[in-house]
Amino acid sequence: MADDNTLVRVCTLLGGRQLVRRLTELGLNQGAELRVVQRQGGGLIVARGETRIALGGGMAAKILVTDAAIA
Numbered sequence: 001m002a003d004d005n006t007l008v009r010v011c012t013l014l015g016g017r018q019l020v021r022r023l024t025e026l027g028l029n030q031g032a033e034l035r036v037v038q039r040q041g042g043g044l045i046v047a048r049g050e051t052r053i054a055l056g057g058g059m060a061a062k063i064l065v066t067d068a069a070i071a
Contacts (some may be wrong), residue, residue, distance in 0.1 A: 002036045008065035009033050015062040023063065026053055033068050 002008050010032045013020045027048045028034070037045040042057020055063075 002039075002065060002067075004036055004038060006036045007033060007068040008036065009068045010063060011066050012064040013062060014064065019059070019062060023059070027051065028053070028063060034065070 010028060010030055013023050013028070013030065015023075023029070028046075032048060034046040034048050037047050037052060042060070043055055044060050045052055045054050047053070
């Protein structure tokens with residue numbers, strides 16, 4: 001799990017077709033760069049550009065990321 005204020009890149013989206021479609025509609029597609037704004041409990045808030053997106057723990061767990069500096 002990434003720390004606050006970390007830049008990450010989405011590697012893979014796990015889950016069913018509807019979840020993957022929903023994440024893609026939010027701009028969380030494979031290759032997208034996100035900044036982790038805040039982690040609290042199981043959920044987190046990420047930013048893509050100027051847009052902030054709140055994700056529950058279950059949804060966040062289905063987004064596999066890598067450090068954007070490495071990718």
